[in-house]
Each structure stands twice: as structure tokens, then as C-alpha cells.
Amino acid sequence: MLSCKEVTHLLSEGLDRKLTVVERVRLEMHLLICGGCSNCRKQMDFLRSACRRYVAKHTRDDDGAR
Amino acid sequence: MTDAFDAEYLLAIRQDMLRFARLQLRDDAVAEDAVQEALAAALDGRKEFAGRAALKTWVFAILRNKIVDTIRERSRSVNVSALSAEEEEMDQTFDRLFKPNAHWQPDQGPAAWGDPEAALGQEQFWAVFEACLKHLPANTARVFMMREFLEFDTDEVCAELQISTSNCHVILHRARHGLRRCLEQTWFGNGAASC
Numbered sequence: 001m002l003s004c005k006e007v008t009h010l011l012s013e014g015l016d017r018k019l020t021v022v023e024r025v026r027l028e029m030h031l032l033i034c035g036g037c038s039n040c041r042k043q044m045d046f047l048r049s050a051c052r053r054y055v056a057k058h059t060r061d062d063d064g065a066r
Numbered sequence: 067m068t069d070a071f072d073a074e075y076l077l078a079i080r081q082d083m084l085r086f087a088r089l090q091l092r093d094d095a096v097a098e099d100a101v102q103e104a105l106a107a108a109l110d111g112r113k114e115f116a117g118r119a120a121l122k123t124w125v126f127a128i129l130r131n132k133i134v135d136t137i138r139e140r141s142r143s144v145n146v147s148a149l150s151a152e153e154e155e156m157d158q159t160f161d162r163l164f165k166p167n168a169h170w171q172p173d174q175g176p177a178a179w180g181d182p183e184a185a186l187g188q189e190q191f192w193a194v195f196e197a198c199l200k201h202l203p204a205n206t207a208r209v210f211m212m213r214e215f216l217e218f219d220t221d222e223v224c225a226e227l228q229i230s231t232s233n234c235h236v237i238l239h240r241a242r243h244g245l246r247r248c249l250e251q252t253w254f255g256n257g258a259a260s261c
Contacts, residue, residue, distance in 0.1 A: 003168030004175070004261060012239040016213065016220040035259040036175025043246050046182045050195060051214035053186050058082050059126035 198248035210241035
């Protein structure tokens with residue numbers, strides 16, 4: 001089974017490259033039973049949306065009000 | 067038709083540009099230069115630009131290119147892969163969250179943040195978010211912001227900065243966990259979960 005530390009790396013890399021099928025299956029199996037890593041995934045996804053929102057807010061005419 | 071390039075509007079945009087460039091370049095003088103050059107290029111191109119509707123978006127697209135040029139030039143003289151003391155410390159802090167078997171320490175796992183999206187509507191949250199970004203070591207922040215703020219593919223970030231793909235992933239992971247921890251400690255509060 002993947003360790004939590006390995007999962008943190010896969011969660012981050014999943015935002016930067018397409019994970020392989022094997023990686024995804026192992027990741028999902030781990031997330032099913034690990035609350036800390038499930039929280040970690042939500043936080044990683046949140047960081048991505050917060051960055052997108054920050055950029056929209058400061059650089060676009062519509063002020064990112066979406 | 068009113069001139070899209072009225073001075074007042076450009077001055078307001080300039081403040082946003084400076085803030086954006088400073089966050090990414092980590093050097094006020096260099097950021098100032100990038101903004102000046104972007105504004106000059108925008109003024110030169112004003113004839114081709116029709117209407118004010120998307121002026122800010124357009125000027126920022128120019129600024130984005132200037133920032134990338136600056137980062138690219140800088141990467142020729144600075145080794146982005148070299149670890150600073152700050153970065154080593156971040157890695158050690160991260161390692162301490164885990165037991166020897168690489169699973170979370172009982173009280174160190176990421177906490178449930180409830181409904182974090184709600185924070186996006188609060189100005190105070192954005193102040194904390196910016197403070198956390200500024201808290202990241204300079205090289206780590208540059209790589210992260212190139213990926214997340216300038217929205218480059220990871221391959222492009224690696225190529226521009228001449229670092230390996232695996233190192234790029236390590237740096238982005240470091241940045242994300244640094245930010246995650248910072249937001250957890252300063253905004254979202256405790257309630258750590260292990261496995």
C-alpha cells in the first residue's frame with residue numbers, strides 16, 4: 001500500500017501531469033481508508049481554485065466575479 | 067468614444083500589475099521594470115486595440131510575457147535547483163509530519179477545512195493568502211507561480227527554468243504543502259486527521 005507521504009506527492013503531481021491507471025487505482029484505494037490524505041486532496045484542489053480565482057480577481061476586467 | 071487609455075484607469079491597473087509582478091519576481095525594482103515595459107508596449111499597441119472592454123486582460127497578457135522573459139533571463143544565471151536553507155527547513159518540517167513508516171503522525175495529518183470555497187469571497191482571506199505566498203522561499207515561489215499564476219504546463223516550466231521534470235514536481239509539491247500548512251495555521255484552524 002502507498003504511504004501517506006507518497007500519496008501527498010501523487011496528489012500534487014496529479015495537478016501537473018496525468019497519473020497512470022495504476023497510480024490512480026492505488027491512490028483511490030488509499031484515499032478510501034485515509035481521512036488525513038482525503039483532506040489533503042481537498043486542500044490541494046482548493047489551492048488550485050484559489051490561485052485561479054486570485055489571478056482572475058487581479059488581472060481581468062470582469063474582476064473574476066464568476 | 068472615450069479613450070480606453072485614460073490615465074486614471076491605467077494608473078489603477080498599474081497598481082494591480084505591480085502587486086502581481088512583485089509577488090512573482092520577488093524584487094521590487096525588477097517588478098517595476100517589467101510593469102513599465104508592459105505599459106510601454108501596451109501604449110505602443112493602442113492603435114490595434116479596439117475599445118476598453120478587455121483592456122486589463124490585454125495589458126496583463128503583455129505583463130505575463132514580460133515576467134516570463136525576466137524569469138527566463140534570470141534562470142540563466144541562477145541555479146533554480148539549488149536548495150536554500152529555507153527550503154531545506156521546509157522539507158524537514160514536512161518530514162516531521164510523518165511517522166517512521168511514512169504515514170501521518172496522529173495529530174499532524176491535514177485537517178478538514180469545512181467549506182473552504184466560502185473563504186474565496188472574503189477580502190481578509192486574500193490578505194492571508196498573499197502573506198502565505200510571500201512566505202514561500204523565492205525560488206519555490208517562482209516555480210509555483212509560473213505554474214499556477216502564469217498557467218504554464220509543467221513541461222514548459224521545467225524547460226524555461228532548465229530543471230528536470232522530477233525536480234519540478236518536488237518543488238511544486240514543496241510549494242503546495244508550504245501553502246497548505248500556512249493556510250491551515252493562519253486561516254482554517256486545527257482539527258488534524260491522521261489515517
